[in-house]
Amino acid sequence: SQTIHQWPATLVQPVGSPLSLECTVEGTSNPNLYWYRQAAGRGLQLLFYSVGIGQISSEVPQNLSASRPQDRQFILSSKKLLLSDSGFYLCAWVAGGPWDEQFFGPGTRLTVL
Amino acid sequence: KNQVEQSPQSLIILEGKNCTLQCNYTVSPFSNLRWYKQDTGRGPVSLTIMTFSENTKSNGRYTATLDADTKQSSLHITASQLSDSASYICVVTHSGTYKYIFGTGTRLKVLA
Numbered sequence: 001s002q003t004i005h006q007w008p009a010t011l012v013q014p015v016g017s018p019l020s021l022e023c024t025v026e027g028t029s030n031p032n033l034y035w036y037r038q039a040a041g042r043g044l045q046l047l048f049y050s051v052g053i054g055q056i057s058s059e060v061p062q063n064l065s066a067s068r069p070q071d072r073q074f075i076l077s078s079k080k081l082l083l084s085d086s087g088f089y090l091c092a093w094v095a096g097g098p099w100d101e102q103f104f105g106p107g108t109r110l111t112v113l
Numbered sequence: 114k115n116q117v118e119q120s121p122q123s124l125i126i127l128e129g130k131n132c133t134l135q136c137n138y139t140v141s142p143f144s145n146l147r148w149y150k151q152d153t154g155r156g157p158v159s160l161t162i163m164t165f166s167e168n169t170k171s172n173g174r175y176t177a178t179l180d181a182d183t184k185q186s187s188l189h190i191t192a193s194q195l196s197d198s199a200s201y202i203c204v205v206t207h208s209g210t211y212k213y214i215f216g217t218g219t220r221l222k223v224l225a
Contacts, residue, residue, distance in 0.1 A: 034213075042217060043202070043215045043216060043217035043218060044157075044202070044215040046212070046213070046215075049212075088154075090156050090157075092156075101147070101159050101162065102147075102159075102204075102213060104156030104157050104158070105156050106155060106156055107154070107155065107156050109154065
């Protein structure tokens with residue numbers, strides 16, 4: 001069966017510090033991968049998606065970046081965090097096309113102080 | 114503009130009561146519509162999925178309806194339980210792309 005992992009589960013970082021969030025998927029190959037951010041009381045905002053290794057599409061301009069060094073690994077990074085980067089970050093995967101279900105990871109709660 | 118709007122924003126009901134959540138969308142072309150349940154601090158979990166040719170889909174006490182002509186969907190919860198307390202998110206897939214358009218969700222609180 002397929003599983004998706006995210007770490008860390010929670011993170012408290014000072015403004016201006018770097019960030020690295022990791023997402024890995026098991027039990028599937030060549031998934032489409034997504035990074036979302038959910039601010040308190042708001043809907044999910046798509047940040048990045050990837051249809052293959054090294055292929056990253058950005059949905060919104062920001063100080064975040066994403067990378068996909070391996071087929072089932074998706075990393076969200078920042079060189080300098082802003083207060084506005086606080087939120088709940090979710091990674092998701094889809095096996096094939098948009099008719100397939102998105103499976104979400106457990107999320108990372110990021111607080112920037 | 115492709116958008117998904119949900120109402121109400123929040124809802125409080127007593128245990129055992131029924132409730133209906135609404136979702137209106139302007140996404141075109143449309144592929145499918147999903148309802149997700151998101152417990153606090155957790156990732157969303159799919160409840161139902163419907164394509165444009167389906168009018169209703171059930172999953173236990175959850176029943177979703179879809180009117181593709183008016184671009185409206187509803188999620189009906191029967192005999193609510195305390196564990197139904199969560200956010201319910203409507204997601205519409207834009208056909209031909211890998212983009213999922215999310216609503217802002219309805220926060221449901223079930224009281225004993």
